[in-house]
Amino acid sequence: MNNYLPELTVRIAMGLGEVDVEIRDRHTQFIAARQQADGGFGGREGPSDLYYTSFALRSLAILGELHGDLADRACDFLRSRLGGQETIVDFLSLIYGAGLLENSAGVEVFAGANEDWREQVAAALEKLRREDGGYAKGELGSASSTYHTFLVLLCLQLLERPIVQPERIRDFLLSQEAEDGGFREIRASKRAGTNPTAAAIGALRIIDGLDQEVADGAIDFLLEMQNDEGGLRANTRIPIADLLSTFTGCLTLTDLGALHEIDTAAAMRYVEGLQQPGGGFFGAVWDEVADVEYTFYGLGGLAILHP
Template sequence: MAVMPYLEDLTIRLASGVAALPEASRQRHAQFLLAAQREDGGFAGREGGSDLYYTGFALRGLSILGELYGEPAERAAAYLQGRMHEQETIIDFLSLIYGGALLEMSAGLDIYASTAAPDWRRSVADALERLRCDDGGYAKGPEGRASSTYHSFLVLLCLQLLEMPLPDEAGLIRFIRSQQRDDGGFLEIRAGKRAGTNPTAAAIGVLRILDALDDDTREATIDFLAEMQNDDGGLRANTRIPFSDVLSTFTGLLTLSDLDGLDEIDIVAARRYVERMECEQGGFYGVELDDQTDVEYTFYGLGALALLTATE
């Protein structure tokens, strides 16, 4: 596996790009994210109370903005500590573990010091391994029978952050390679009909982490992602969806950047699209017709601008 965990490396890359954005813009988005923090220290989505998923994105956003410290960070650490012994989905596991890593990186807070059992990391790794299917990939849940490209990526990210080994690297590589279609994109599940931007990003993430990316895959993937750019400059999730979204734009840009393929799309148009998704009061919308911002899309918007700024 890579020397530095993938997500920690990504955080540093994005923070470098975000630092080049105007100070007023950075402060506006930081205040938006901080306003989403609830009394228990967690962060909410568009409505309701604290949620691990949205807490993870808020912490990612604050971290790349250089604003994850002090009382907000301490309150977030307490929230994560309170969730460590609950049964969580794989997505929430990642939010918890990555949130802990960000708090340690940015604020020097160790959420495991006083609450985690000595074998907590091993227990989590064992739980993740129970999601492995015969084809080498990982399912979305314990009852799942179909491997998911995205959830296989999440398992790998979790294991990296936990500093636990991946039991069968060759099996996971075989599964990921089997998901690639003739158009160069990757499927989310084998029964899927169309490759998508986001599973393609996840697949390339796995192959890069495991040092299993070859030139043919790289070139085919660049061609696929270039075709996902719409006239509005953003990237769409797949060929059946006519509109762009900030999530697909971020994951597509990140993957093209990793593959040295950003010059295959219209960078200027992509930046215009992301900037249109930016709310003057702070935060980002998810799609053109959206009327509400949230912390998840704010991270994706900031991340996309960071990647685009790095090309200037």
């Protein structure tokens, strides 16, 4: 099983190393300027939260700039959230952010935590398992989610805990495959999407459950998602490309050895066109505000698509 997130971070960092230093510095300054008084990072408005803090730390890590006072303050923020009841997304954000800080800056978020905290988190995640083998968004959720199943697997990898009954997870993920080769987010979804497809392929790769037929179907679906803008759309109903779908789609095509099958030059122009003079990226052509989440997707896009 590949250790998905750490390997992805290294891959993107290596790709960004080929990008002009002035561009990297501009985005570093944009992100650093968004650190709040408590050491965390927020979205477009509002207080710091784990989700956006994780994206800021991921971006700084791939830029090679996660160190010093900024890292120490971010560590303080993550420690302040150790006692909270978090969603899967926030669990992942906390655990991964802590790992990035330890690896990049040598600071330990969990230094004072209980010795069995990994087991406690893994047990809490397993409560989200549903009869179909997937994982729901929360304890009250009845439907398994492709995306949240992927997130649980990422969390378990970062916690270095075993993945329980991976064959049931594979069965659930394959049940989410649509006729066009893409994957649905939940069973009730009417159509496949770029991001659920990326999550499904990522999850199947983690559990060594991906076969060539499924991979070929996903490739065919993702190739149809590129539009005249050069970016990728979220699904067949949405005509406009967006940076999240472009990043996840291109990353998945890279993992499947098929990135060359799209117009990569057009995709690169799309990503570069969302880059802002003062640093940061817009999420799509209609956007008006750059934020740390879409800046990570933009940096990832530059890294993957750079010639």
